[in-house]
Amino acid sequence: MVYDAFVLLSFGGPEKPDDVMPFLRNVVRGRGVPDERLAEVYEHYMHFGGVSPINQQCRDLLAAVGTEFAAHGIGLPSYWGNRNWQPMLADTVAQMRDDGVEHALGFATSAYGGYSSCKQYWEDIAAAREHVGPKAPRISKLRQFHDHPGFVEPHAEAVRAALGTLDPARRATTRVAFTAHSIPAGMARNAGPTGNRYTDQLAETARLVQARAADDVEYDLVWQSRSGPPQIPWLEPDINDHLEALAEKGVTDVVVSPIGFVSDHLEVIWDLDNEAKDTAARLGLGFARAASPGVHPRFVTMVRELVEERLGDQPHTTLGTLPTWDVCPANCCPPAKRPGAAA
Template sequence: MSQDYDAVLIVSFGGPEGPGDVMPFLENVLRGKNVPRERMLEVAEHYQHFGGVSPINEQNRQLIAALEKELAANGPRLPVYWGNRNWDPLLADTLRQMGDDGVKRAIAFFTSAFSSYSGCRQYREDIARAREEVGPTAPEVDKVRVFFNHPAFVEVNAENARRELEAFPAERRDNALLMFTAHSIPMAMAEGCRYERQLQEACRLVAEAAGAPRWELVYQSRSGPPQQPWLEPDVCDRIETLHAAGGLEELVILPIGFISDHMEVLFDLDTEARELCEKLDIAMRRAPTAGIHPKFVRMVCDLIAERVEGLAERPALGELGPSHDVCPVGCCSYTPRRPAAT
């Protein structure tokens, strides 16, 4: 059945817009989390390395501009708003503006392709708190389904991977490794969601479409204390292991767990992983994320149309099928575990 939506809401992580924003932003991100202060200062230095400006904000602006153009041309014809979890424009401020503009019900697109507490449920909790803060004028907000196995998401990532693989000499291409990366999460979080399974399926689909016989999934950007188990292996640790075993000379890294080339991509991959590969004499190429690829932008509009127009078809590749439209009550639950005493 079609739904009476009157706006689109893009929901993202947020990031600092200048050096003075970095520490307040990170304090917002890490409030209530068991992350060592040393790690926060380390990440702050990552941002300062790029002038204290996170690229995620400009990338979201570009995505919104592309979406507005596509929606105006091909529908659904709805205004687009933008709200962040951790920095301006904050969700409460955006929902307040939406209410002032007369928006009653919005369909939200989260900038995460996979199911997890951090990538889905926490955003839903953020929206619920923002609606409570705004009060009765706040619009209702639903979300589109996760899209890890949507044909367009797979196709765009496969195109990006294939382009980088084909940049290697033909005689060395078959031995090149396609290494997918995603944000690591605590094991306790992974156990309560389908994050790992969805990632493995998306990687398999993209590798097959790209014609890459040799591929694997690794993780990056962990931030918890060392005593707390997180998903592994880490991208740099795995590169070193493969190099030591003599099995890595050509490498393409594709950050499939992200949809834009934001700070964690630029620092963890384009800086740290690249410097490691140069040190080990590994020919490394980094494939871009989906970004504002026209097929990806159209996919977002199609996901919106599924809900706004009540379309019965839910395109999805592979064994897992399309994800649910409405999250079950216990979906992606997470109870942080205290690290074991040492």
């Protein structure tokens, strides 16, 4: 297979206050999220001047990947397109068409399977190509990378660094909480023929990271950033409820590691560095937040290695036991059924 470009696929985020509400409406379109929740999240963004760090993080990653490609003789021009805000993927695909691109490799800023974290990117690609029309380039999404050393090792390094900031005399009563974006419980149950890629892979990543970071410290996988109608159950426990439970059990210190994410975007900063940190302070818990990979050199190398895998120049590198593949089955990871939908 011949590929002639690389495209970074991401979520997108506002870059000025006037972007915030239109961006949020793009994110929740058709999902029944109440206006009160949007107003609440709007205030989170305004706390940071209406600017999400995610777009700059994408620029930084794309620049680092470009340097990595050049150093290893990969001559693919690079592009970037988002799901919810500029640069929108449809506009990027149109630019690629105009540049003569025919078949690109796409890297999504999500390590895991699941509807929103993987399949929806395939839907984004299909919708963008349909919008562009004839001669729209093909985009083949690179595989999920939850157990790739280039993802696991930066998280493990960050957990070790965070543990190093806490009181070593309280090591026996210290715990690690790995967090990921919560999803509707119905989506987790409605996993499709390949099983529950999202929760299974997260559990494996947590195990792999902890084994390399601090196998003498107990850990849990918990959830953050719940959204959606309040009557619909989502995966629990929420990180703040979990901190309450840990304090009741006599835990004195906690490291929070956002293994569900590749960079410190706004949900990580708000939910963990503000809300969870404040909860820990109220409970008297020592608190340290581990960094996400961002542009860690090993993570950047991983992107290059995933491209080389597809080009046939690099073996399929994994640390776990769960299968991964380049092309997901058509009926993999269905979305959650909305209230009132027919069974």
